[in-house]
Amino acid sequence: MSNNNTYELVVGLEVHAQLMTKTKLFCSDSASFGGMPNTQVSPISLAHPGTLPKLNEKAIELAVKLGLAMNCDIENKNYFARKNYFYPDLPKGYQISQHSAPICKNGFLSISSAQGKKNIILNRIHIEEDAGKSVHDIDEKYTCIDLNRAGVPLLEIVTEPVIHSAEDAFTFLTELRKLVRWLDVCDGNMEEGSMRCDANISVRPMGSTTLGKRVEVKNLNSIRNVKKAIEIEFERLVSLTENGQDIIQETRSYDADKNITFSLRSKEDAEDYRYFPEPDLPPFIVTENYINHIKSTLTKLPEQIKADFMSLYQLSDYDAQSICSEKEDIEYFESIIKHTQHYKAVANWMIGPLKHFCKEHNLSLHQFPLSVEKIADLISFVESGKINFNNASGRIMNAMIENKALSAFEVATELNLIQEKDENAIEIWVEETLTSMPEKVKEYKSGKKGLIGLFSGDVKKRSKGKADMQLVQRLLEEKLN
Numbered sequence: 001m002s003n004n005n006t007y008e009l010v011v012g013l014e015v016h017a018q019l020m021t022k023t024k025l026f027c028s029d030s031a032s033f034g035g036m037p038n039t040q041v042s043p044i045s046l047a048h049p050g051t052l053p054k055l056n057e058k059a060i061e062l063a064v065k066l067g068l069a070m071n072c073d074i075e076n077k078n079y080f081a082r083k084n085y086f087y088p089d090l091p092k093g094y095q096i097s098q099h100s101a102p103i104c105k106n107g108f109l110s111i112s113s114a115q116g117k118k119n120i121i122l123n124r125i126h127i128e129e130d131a132g133k134s135v136h137d138i139d140e141k142y143t144c145i146d147l148n149r150a151g152v153p154l155l156e157i158v159t160e161p162v163i164h165s166a167e168d169a170f171t172f173l174t175e176l177r178k179l180v181r182w183l184d185v186c187d188g189n190m191e192e193g194s195m196r197c198d199a200n201i202s203v204r205p206m207g208s209t210t211l212g213k214r215v216e217v218k219n220l221n222s223i224r225n226v227k228k229a230i231e232i233e234f235e236r237l238v239s240l241t242e243n244g245q246d247i248i249q250e251t252r253s254y255d256a257d258k259n260i261t262f263s264l265r266s267k268e269d270a271e272d273y274r275y276f277p278e279p280d281l282p283p284f285i286v287t288e289n290y291i292n293h294i295k296s297t298l299t300k301l302p303e304q305i306k307a308d309f310m311s312l313y314q315l316s317d318y319d320a321q322s323i324c325s326e327k328e329d330i331e332y333f334e335s336i337i338k339h340t341q342h343y344k345a346v347a348n349w350m351i352g353p354l355k356h357f358c359k360e361h362n363l364s365l366h367q368f369p370l371s372v373e374k375i376a377d378l379i380s381f382v383e384s385g386k387i388n389f390n391n392a393s394g395r396i397m398n399a400m401i402e403n404k405a406l407s408a409f410e411v412a413t414e415l416n417l418i419q420e421k422d423e424n425a426i427e428i429w430v431e432e433t434l435t436s437m438p439e440k441v442k443e444y445k446s447g448k449k450g451l452i453g454l455f456s457g458d459v460k461k462r463s464k465g466k467a468d469m470q471l472v473q474r475l476l477e478e479k480l481n
C-alpha cells in the first residue's frame with residue numbers, strides 16, 4: 001500500500017450484540033436462535049393492535065454489566081424511543097430503541113496494537129429490539145419473513161471514529177467478543193448473526209483533524225471480513241481521492257467471495273426516523289444501588305487475571321495472554337498448578353503439547369484425557385531433569401494416555417527413557433561421536449562453531465535420547481576446546 005503515509009484511515013464501528021436472555025425484550029416469547037420460522041411469535045411480536053410491551057429486566061442487567069466492564073458511565077434516568085421506518089420485517093412499523101439518552105456512555109476498551117496499548121473510546125451502548133429476518137434465498141419468487149427474531153434484545157455498541165487500521169478493528173472486535181462471552185452477555189457468534197458489525201470508514205490527509213466523508217459497510221459476518229472490507233475500502237477511498245473524484249456518503253455491502261464492496265443505497269440525506277419517546281413504556285430508573293449490586297457480582301476480567309498471572313507466576317505476556325483468553329483455560333491452568341509449582345512449564349505444556357493433542361482429537365483443553373495430577377507429575381518429572389521434554393510430550397505422554405494405570409515414572413522406566421546422568425556413560429558416547437567425524441572436528445577447531453549442534457545431535461542418537469543434554473554440551477566443549 002503506497003498510500004499509507006499520505007492518507008489516514010478513520011474507522012468507527014457499530015456492533016449489535018444479541019443479549020443472552022431467555023425471552024424477548026418486551027414479551028415472553030423465546031429469544032433462542034434456530035427455531036422453526038415464525039414459532040416464537042406471540043401477538044406482541046406480531047404487533048397486533050392493542051398489544052403492549054413490558055420490559056425484560058434481565059436485558060437491563062446485562063447492559064449495565066457490559067457497560068461497567070467497558071468503563072462506561074451508567075445513565076440513571078432512561079427511557080425508550082420509537083424509531084420509525086417501514087420495512088417488511090418490522091411489524092410495528094417502528095423499532096423500540098434508545099435515542100438521546102443511551103444507558104451507557106463514555107467508556108472504552110483497551111487493546112494491544114502494533115503501537116502498544118490503545119484505548120478505543122466508545123460513543124455509547126444502548127438497548128434496542130431486533131427486527132425480524134427477511135430470507136431472500138429459499139423461494140424463487142418471494143422474500144420470506146421469519147419473525148422469531150423480532151423483538152429479541154440487542155445492545156448496540158458504538159465506537160468513536162478513533163480506529164486507524166484494519167488490524168486494530170480486528171483486535172477490537174476480537175477483544176469485544178471475548179468480553180461479551182466472558183460476561184455471558186452475548187454468545188458472540190457472528191455466523192449465526194448474534195454479533196453483527198457495521199464499519200464506518202473514511203480517509204483524510206495524514207495530519208488532518210477533520211473527518212472525511214464516510215461510507216458504511218454492512219453484512220460483515222466475521223471479524224476477518226471486517227478487516228478485509230476495511231482494507232479494500234481504504235484502497236478504494238484513497239484512489240477516488242487521488243483521482244479527484246467525489247466520495248459519496250453511502251451504505252455499501254461486502255461480498256466475501258469476490259472480496260469487493262458494492263453500493264446498496266446513498267445516505268447523502270440522513271433518514272428521518274421521527275424519533276419520539278415510547279408512550280407505552282414508562283421511563284426506567286437505574287439506581288446507584290442497583291449499579292453497585294451489579295458491580296459486586298462482576299467477576300474479574302480477563303485483563304486483570306492476565307496481569308495477576310504475570311506477577312504471581314512470572315509468566316510472559318504471550319503465555320499469560322494465551323492462557324487467559326478462555327475461562328476454561330484459566331480454570332485448567334489453576335487446577336494443574338495445584339499439583340506443581342513449575343508455572344512457566346505448565347503454561348508451555350498447555351500452549352504446546354496439550355493444545356496440539358486436543359486440536360488433533362477435537363477436544364477442548366479441559367477434556368484432555370489425563371488427570372491434572374498426572375499432567376503435573378509428568379511436568380515435574382521433566383523439570384527435575386530425569387526425562388527430556390521431547391520424550392515426555394511424545395512417547396511418554398501417549399503411553400500414559402493409552403494405559404491410564406501407569407505413572408510417568410513407570411512409563412519412562414519401561415520405555416527406558418530415564419535420562420542418563422552418569423558422566424562416564426555419556427563420555428563414552430561423546431568419544432564415539434568425535435572419533436566418527438574427524439573431518440568435522442577439524443572444521444570445528446578451525447572456527448565452524450556451529451557444528452556443535454551436529455555433534456550433540458549424534459550423541460543424542462547414540463544414547464537413544466537418554467543422555468542429559470546439558471551434560472553432553474559441557475563434555476563436548478571440554479573435549480573440543
Ligand code: ADP
Binds near residue numbers: 010012161200202211
Ligand atoms: P449513524 O447512526 O447514522 O450510523 P453515527 O453518527 O451514530 O451515525 O455514527 C455511527 C458510527 O460512524 C460511529 O461509530 C462513528 O464513530 C462513525 N463515524 C462517524 N463519522 C465518521 C467518519 N467520518 N469516518 C469514520 N467513521 C465515522
Ligand code: MG
Binds near residue numbers: 014198216
Ligand atoms: Mg450507522
